[in-house]
Amino acid sequence: MKHEVNAMGKQCPIPVVMTKKVIDNAAVGDEIEILIDNETAVNNLSRLANKTGCTFVSEKLGDKKYQVKMAVQTEQTGGTLEGEEFVCEAPHKKVTVAVISSNVMGNGDDELGKILIKGFIYALSQMETHPDTILFYNGGAKLTTEDSESLEDLKKMEEEGVEILTCGTCLKHYGLMEKLMVGKVTDMYTIAERMTGADKVIRP
Numbered sequence: 001m002k003h004e005v006n007a008m009g010k011q012c013p014i015p016v017v018m019t020k021k022v023i024d025n026a027a028v029g030d031e032i033e034i035l036i037d038n039e040t041a042v043n044n045l046s047r048l049a050n051k052t053g054c055t056f057v058s059e060k061l062g063d064k065k066y067q068v069k070m071a072v073q074t075e076q077t078g079g080t081l082e083g084e085e086f087v088c089e090a091p092h093k094k095v096t097v098a099v100i101s102s103n104v105m106g107n108g109d110d111e112l113g114k115i116l117i118k119g120f121i122y123a124l125s126q127m128e129t130h131p132d133t134i135l136f137y138n139g140g141a142k143l144t145t146e147d148s149e150s151l152e153d154l155k156k157m158e159e160e161g162v163e164i165l166t167c168g169t170c171l172k173h174y175g176l177m178e179k180l181m182v183g184k185v186t187d188m189y190t191i192a193e194r195m196t197g198a199d200k201v202i203r204p
Contacts, residue, residue, distance in 0.1 A: 001027065005034040007041065008065070012088035015041045016048050019070070023052050026072045034068040042066050044086040052076060097198040098124065098131040100140035105204050118149050120204045125153035130162045131202060133194050136183075137167035145171070146179040154182045167191060 003022045007015035015036050022032055032054075034045060042058050045068045049056035054070040061067050104113025105120055121143070124130060134157070136144050143150050144166045158164050164183025171177045171185065195201055 001030045003030060003032045005032060007034055007036045009037060010041075012040060013044065013086050016044050016086055019045060019048060020052075023048075023054065023070070023072060024076050026076065028072055028075055030072045032070045032072070034070070036066050036068065037064045039066070040087060042068060045070070047086060094199040095133075095197060096129075096131045096200045096202065097194050098134045098202040098204075099195065100134065100136050100143060100204060102139040103142040104139070114149075117143070117204065121150040121153050125156050130157050130160060132198075133163040133165060134183075135165050135167075135186075135191050135194060137170050137191060141166050141170035141174060141176060144180055144182050145176045146181055148181070151181050158182055163194075165190065165194070 003026060005015075005018050005022055007018050010018070015034065019032065019034055026032065036042060036045070046056050046058070048054075049070050052072075053074040054072055057069045059067045059069075100117070100121075102113075103117060104110050105116035106113050124134075134154075142148060144154060144164065148154075154164055165186035166180060166183055168177070168185040168187055171180060177185075
C-alpha cells in the first residue's frame with residue numbers, strides 16, 4: 001500500500017511528526033512518499049528512516065521541492081520521537097534598519113520638517129516592532145544630542161533593545177561630539193555594514 005504525505009510549507013519538526021504517524025499505522029512493505037520544501041527536512045526524515053528501519057531515497061524535484069520515498073521493513077512499535085535527534089533551523093529574523101540623515105523630514109518648510117521627524121521618531125517608539133538599528137548621520141546626528149526633542153523616544157527604544165548609532169564624523173563636524181545623549185558613536189564602515197546587512201532599510 002502507498003501512503004502520501006504532503007508536508008510542503010510545514011515548519012520543523014512537523015514533516016517528521018506527520019511521517020511518523022503514517023509509519024506507526026503502516027504495514028510491513030507499505031511505501032510512503034513525502035513532499036517537503038527544504039533540505040533540513042530531508043535530513044531529518046533520513047534519521048527517522050534509520051530509527052524506524054525504513055528504506056530511504058530522496059530526490060530534488062525543483063527549487064524548494066523534494067520528494068522522499070520510504071518503505072516500511074519491520075513491524076512498528078509506535079515509539080516516541082526523541083527531539084534531540086532532529087535538527088530544526090531557527091527561522092531567519094528579518095533585520096530592519098532605519099536611516100535618519102537629516103534633522104528635518106521631507107523638503108520644503110524646515111519648521112514643518114522638524115515637526116514631522118519628531119513625529120516619525122515618536123511613531124517608531126510606539127510601534128509593537130521596532131527597527132533593529134537606527135542610524136543617524138549628517139544633520140540627523142543632531143537628533144541624538146543635547147536639546148533634541150526626540151531624546152525621550154530614542155532612549156525608550158534603546159532601553160527596549162534598539163541599537164542607536166550616530167556618525168562620529170558628523171558629530172565632530174557639528175561640534176556635538178561631547179553632547180551625544182543616547183546611543184553610541186560609530187563610523188562609516190559600521191553604517192555601511194548595518195545597511196548592507198539589513199533585509200529592509202527605512203528612510204523617512
